[in-house]
Amino acid sequence: MFKIERFVAGAALTLALAPAAQAAKAPPPLPPVPYEAGPEEFQQRLTSDVPVNRVLNQMEIGARAFWRGDYVMAKPALDDAIMRIDAVFAGSANAANARKLWYDEGSKDFKGEPYERAMAFLYRGLIYLHDADYENARAAFRSGLLQDAFAEEGQNRSDFALLLYLDAWASHVNGDKDLRDETLVQLKLLRPDFGGIGEKDDTLVLAETGQAPRKLGDGLDHAFFVYRRGKPLLENQVQVLNGAVVMRTVPMEDIYYQASTRGGREIDKILAGKAQFKATTGGVGSFLADTSVNLASNNSAFSANGQYGGAVAAVGVMSGVLLMVSSSAKPQADVRTWSSLPDTVHVLTLATKGKPQALTAHFLKAGVAVEGEDKPITCNVDENHKQLCLVRAH
Amino acid sequence: MYLKSTTAGLAVILGLACVQPALAAPKLKPQPSDTVYRDTTSPDGVKGVGTESQDIVSMSDAMVRDLLTVPELMNKPTAPRIIVDPKFFRNESTEIIDKALITDRIRVNLIRSAQGRMRFIGREYAGAVEEERALKDVGKVDVGTTGRTRAQAGADYRLVGRIGTRDAIDTRTGKTSRFSQYTFELLDMEYGEIIWSNLYEFKKEARDDVVYR
Numbered sequence A: 001m002f003k004i005e006r007f008v009a010g011a012a013l014t015l016a017l018a019p020a021a022q023a024a025k026a027p028p029p030l031p032p033v034p035y036e037a038g039p040e041e042f043q044q045r046l047t048s049d050v051p052v053n054r055v056l057n058q059m060e061i062g063a064r065a066f067w068r069g070d071y072v073m074a075k076p077a078l079d080d081a082i083m084r085i086d087a088v089f090a091g092s093a094n095a096a097n098a099r100k101l102w103y104d105e106g107s108k109d110f111k112g113e114p115y116e117r118a119m120a121f122l123y124r125g126l127i128y129l130h131d132a133d134y135e136n137a138r139a140a141f142r143s144g145l146l147q148d149a150f151a152e153e154g155q156n157r158s159d160f161a162l163l164l165y166l167d168a169w170a171s172h173v174n175g176d177k178d179l180r181d182e183t184l185v186q187l188k189l190l191r192p193d194f195g196g197i198g199e200k201d202d203t204l205v206l207a208e209t210g211q212a213p214r215k216l217g218d219g220l221d222h223a224f225f226v227y228r229r230g231k232p233l234l235e236n237q238v239q240v241l242n243g244a245v246v247m248r249t250v251p252m253e254d255i256y257y258q259a260s261t262r263g264g265r266e267i268d269k270i271l272a273g274k275a276q277f278k279a280t281t282g283g284v285g286s287f288l289a290d291t292s293v294n295l296a297s298n299n300s301a302f303s304a305n306g307q308y309g310g311a312v313a314a315v316g317v318m319s320g321v322l323l324m325v326s327s328s329a330k331p332q333a334d335v336r337t338w339s340s341l342p343d344t345v346h347v348l349t350l351a352t353k354g355k356p357q358a359l360t361a362h363f364l365k366a367g368v369a370v371e372g373e374d375k376p377i378t379c380n381v382d383e384n385h386k387q388l389c390l391v392r393a394h
Numbered sequence B: 001m002y003l004k005s006t007t008a009g010l011a012v013i014l015g016l017a018c019v020q021p022a023l024a025a026p027k028l029k030p031q032p033s034d035t036v037y038r039d040t041t042s043p044d045g046v047k048g049v050g051t052e053s054q055d056i057v058s059m060s061d062a063m064v065r066d067l068l069t070v071p072e073l074m075n076k077p078t079a080p081r082i083i084v085d086p087k088f089f090r091n092e093s094t095e096i097i098d099k100a101l102i103t104d105r106i107r108v109n110l111i112r113s114a115q116g117r118m119r120f121i122g123r124e125y126a127g128a129v130e131e132e133r134a135l136k137d138v139g140k141v142d143v144g145t146t147g148r149t150r151a152q153a154g155a156d157y158r159l160v161g162r163i164g165t166r167d168a169i170d171t172r173t174g175k176t177s178r179f180s181q182y183t184f185e186l187l188d189m190e191y192g193e194i195i196w197s198n199l200y201e202f203k204k205e206a207r208d209d210v211v212y213r
Helices: A002-024 A040-048 A051-068 A071-086 A093-099 A114-130 A134-148 A161-173 A177-190 A255-260 A266-298 A309-328 B002-023 B053-067 B100-114 B123-137
Strands: A203-209 A214-218 A224-228 A237-242 A245-248 A250-254 A344-350 A360-365 A378-381 A387-392 B081-083 B089-091 B157-170 B175-188 B194-207
Touching: A040 A051, A051 A071, A051 A114, A071 A114, A071 A134, A114 A134, A114 A161, A114 A255, A114 A387, A134 A161, A134 B089, A161 A177, A161 A250, A161 A344, A203 A237, A224 A255, A237 A344, A245 A344, A250 A255, A255 A344, A266 A309, B053 B100, B053 B175, B053 B194
Parallel strands: A203 A387, B081 B157, B089 B157
Antiparallel strands: A203 A344, A214 A224, A237 A245, A237 A360, A250 A344, A378 A387, B157 B175, B175 B194
């Protein structure tokens, strides 16, 4: 009887420590920030948010500052994100924790899924293009393609057509026609209908429509996530107007497609194991709890004052321990998302002889014009008289 | 009694397992550390498959040593003029890199080692020279102490080259591998002949944690 009392006391101590176990839980994700809010909120988060979200916050700053035309802010943010994406986190304590039973996947340092990492390189490459550093722009686009190579499904590896296209464009404006043509051959396999880049083209128009793909927790204890298109999807086509001249852009990349076709992740197997453990310990704990309650209430010999009352109490405490173990296990998948990405990216190249263009964008959905005024396209001519023109639907 | 002991032992194990998260609470704020100087030839503390400071130091030092043995440069009665800048050192790789880190180091070390047996043309600063010459032409400033020349100096040779990489990724193991090759050549700026070539190459492999695959 004395041993049972000691056991009960030990278990009670364990239960008393249970709240401390909650200290392992990462802070809840911060609320989403509307795209119109700009990068300032995320700059503030760099100092207030947990360090494991640093890359995510830098990505948000990078994209939002980029589309505001604030390259001075966007450059260091994207450089910092890329530096950490490129770094190898083998041996990182946070990465090791994410594999443990007691931590959810969100406790790891965020690097993003392959499509998010690729987009960080894409925006940095566009800034290199803006700065007339075409070789580093090309290197950035190629690095983005490598991130896409981590897709698990073979047919979807390195199929990021937009990055191939921009790689070819960087070679084109750098005068490396051999490299441009090599890349266009690869692009042709992914986009057979694409007409290519004109020899005299010197202006790139890049337009973004729609909202970022969403990651939604799914399955037992949200141990994996599924992708859904960003909402609302108000437009999916872009026309470029140069006075009375109307030009159709090419929808070169569907970011949602890139996100949703990468296949299962290695971490999903670990998370599934965690979810299974959580379910098993929870199930056994519940069974023992029910059993002890039934024994105690149905038979005087098994009640707390009867002959086997101590054993019943021990089973009851044991069930509590198992239930606590179950509740402490964290199989949740990481659903942190780069929220300022688009749904689709459209491109167009023009020959303008380096003259500044007054272009506007007209947005449509399934061929029908969307409500609202056309948007002016921002064009910048670089030192080599090449132009980068940018517009985003919202 | 045996049953009780077993149950108690199991409870202790489970108890310890439950306490573990509390003991291993994540350090959400990394501990700050003082800035420390590192040897530029030491491996980077941050791991990846890209070019590190030790690669830049090693390759530029190796090229300087080799260039100092080229007869066309070292045995001329009149010191040859050379341009060493990043303009024609092409980056065709997957790595974002500041090429000037390499060419500047080669030029500086060559100037210091050659001791006047080679002359170096600062073509990337031609605009600054042109601006000063224009001021002298219109008499806004005097001619200085070295006198006037008909034009800026032309070059006999120019350092050219290429950065290339071959990347491979094993999606099964998450291992990434990068072979990097830096090609350096000295181009005769009149005849087009390549009078010297050398390579610097390295291959790096890394495997990120499974949580990023």
